Amino acid sequence: MLEAHHLGKSYRLGDNEVTALADVSLTFPRGSITTIVGRSGCGKTTLLRLLAGLEQPSSGELRRSEGGPQRIGVVFQEARLMPWLDVAGNVAFGLRRRLPPEAIAERSRAALDMVGLSAFAEAMPGQLSGGMAQRVAIARALVMEPDLLLLDEPFAALDAFTRRAMQNELIAIWQRKRPTIVFVTHDVEEAVLLGEHVLELERGRVVGHEPVALPFPRDPTTAEVNDHRRRILAKLTAPSPASAPLPEAAANAIAT
Amino acid sequence: MPRLSTLAVFLAALALWHLASNSGLVSTFLLPSPRTVFETLIELAGSGVLAKHTLVSLRRVVSGYLLAIAIAVPCAALFSLTPALRRLIEPLLEFLRQVPPLAMMPLLILWLGIGEAQKIGIIVLSCFFPIFLGVRGGIAAVDRKLIDVGTVCGFSRSEIMLRIVLPSALPAIVVGLRIGLGYSWRALVGAELIASSAGLGYMIVDAENLARTDIVLAGILVIGVLGLITDHLLRDLIQRKAPWLAGDLEMARA
Numbered sequence A: 001m002l003e004a005h006h007l008g009k010s011y012r013l014g015d016n017e018v019t020a021l022a023d024v025s026l027t028f029p030r031g032s033i034t035t036i037v038g039r040s041g042c043g044k045t046t047l048l049r050l051l052a053g054l055e056q057p058s059s060g061e062l063r064r065s066e067g068g069p070q071r072i073g074v075v076f077q078e079a080r081l082m083p084w085l086d087v088a089g090n091v092a093f094g095l096r097r098r099l100p101p102e103a104i105a106e107r108s109r110a111a112l113d114m115v116g117l118s119a120f121a122e123a124m125p126g127q128l129s130g131g132m133a134q135r136v137a138i139a140r141a142l143v144m145e146p147d148l149l150l151l152d153e154p155f156a157a158l159d160a161f162t163r164r165a166m167q168n169e170l171i172a173i174w175q176r177k178r179p180t181i182v183f184v185t186h187d188v189e190e191a192v193l194l195g196e197h198v199l200e201l202e203r204g205r206v207v208g209h210e211p212v213a214l215p216f217p218r219d220p221t222t223a224e225v226n227d228h229r230r231r232i233l234a235k236l237t238a239p240s241p242a243s244a245p246l247p248e249a250a251a252n253a254i255a256t
Numbered sequence B: 001m002p003r004l005s006t007l008a009v010f011l012a013a014l015a016l017w018h019l020a021s022n023s024g025l026v027s028t029f030l031l032p033s034p035r036t037v038f039e040t041l042i043e044l045a046g047s048g049v050l051a052k053h054t055l056v057s058l059r060r061v062v063s064g065y066l067l068a069i070a071i072a073v074p075c076a077a078l079f080s081l082t083p084a085l086r087r088l089i090e091p092l093l094e095f096l097r098q099v100p101p102l103a104m105m106p107l108l109i110l111w112l113g114i115g116e117a118q119k120i121g122i123i124v125l126s127c128f129f130p131i132f133l134g135v136r137g138g139i140a141a142v143d144r145k146l147i148d149v150g151t152v153c154g155f156s157r158s159e160i161m162l163r164i165v166l167p168s169a170l171p172a173i174v175v176g177l178r179i180g181l182g183y184s185w186r187a188l189v190g191a192e193l194i195a196s197s198a199g200l201g202y203m204i205v206d207a208e209n210l211a212r213t214d215i216v217l218a219g220i221l222v223i224g225v226l227g228l229i230t231d232h233l234l235r236d237l238i239q240r241k242a243p244w245l246a247g248d249l250e251m252a253r254a
């Protein structure tokens, strides 16, 4: 179980203080899959970075209630491949020498297969398209067989068909290995298709929680999926009482 | 292998030289013909004089260059890892960097004499900064986003250094190494011109004193060719060991 208690994060930007995340309390049960939606700049990446331990919270705390070290897999918003390694080398990047070389090769091959890029094992990152690079980054996270998998808009660069296939693949992996998954997206439909819980984030605050109890794999054309979508969109577009007041400058601009 | 067009340009320059010295416009004393220079070159090679001076110069360049690497790389790594030290010392280094190594010659001669130590000293001074700045700049420019990848994989500091920082910094390091090599040649010949009793630079001033312009030109040719060969060897090494850097190499011309 992963718990966030009154988590807050602010950044200094020149003389200003930008609050990226304010008072977020969440629970991610072990083996659950949670999606987080929200518009650009609402703090999704910041939340994920805190969960990954890449950033320390300005206030509040994170609690991990399982014993022993945890393997974390992260898919960043950009592919972040090492330009000096070929695709196979990038996929195996996190495995290090913990495993015998044959096991590393075997697991990397399987992961590449999963993202449909077996034929590109020897390609260099510069030779890949944006979507292919992103899939290599996904394979790099999957190959670690993480207990906690954090994904930041991982499918944003993919076409509709590849995206569908990757969504199904992710669900299949989740059902097989049961990692705890936190999946960030700005696409409400994707959030409904993948999440047991959909959290809505706005201006650094969680403004809604939508449980989705439909069986997997979900069909985007069904009425139930559509209902969830409509409810989430209504919550995200309605002026939320929890959201912070407009900055003074903006409020003045509207008044004059 | 040099391309055909490259070869043609060199031949054209040679032909121009030939025409200039044969036309009678320039005295053959000031500009001996290519033929005379090549004959001199063969003569110098045959008598062993050329080999002696070349070996002396090469030995100086190699030891000075390696010594500079041995000093500059750890210095740069230390500075990159300890920002406090960097802030303290870097202004002083910036000051020293503004001083042309040849301007330090009088001091070096007083401190180190006119022997090997002074020659190697001038080489170290002149190629320290390109190498140092290459390593420093390379490490400073490493993409933080790639380091994040190592952090989430649970890498230790030294693993991040070895597996992310070093390979990322390699292009800039290689550029510094290549520029440094060029500088060390130039500084050495300069030093040998001023105070020396052997080496290619010495061979040139000695010939000037004897009014042997053909030997001066022969010396210049040898220096140019040796510079090209060492640069080529370094590039070759890089192309074999780190082929993805081939593009960055072109920046390294100074």
Ligand SMILES: Nc1ncnc2c1ncn2[C@@H]1O[C@H](COP(=O)(O)OP(=O)(O)OP(=O)(O)O)[C@@H](O)[C@H]1O
Pocket: A011, A012, A013, A018, A019, A020, A038, A039, A040, A041, A042, A043, A044, A045, A046, A047, A077, A186
């Ligand atoms: N390192 C930083 N320094 C200063 N401000 C930052 C930093 N990182 C994020 N922010 C600010 O925090 C806020 C939230 O950013 P974040 O990257 O979490 O948004 P996001 O929801 O991921 O947006 P997107 O969908 O566009 O990726 C933004 O206002 C951003 O300017």
Ligand SMILES: [Mg+2]
Pocket: A044, A045, A046, A077, A152
């Ligand atoms: Mg983001």
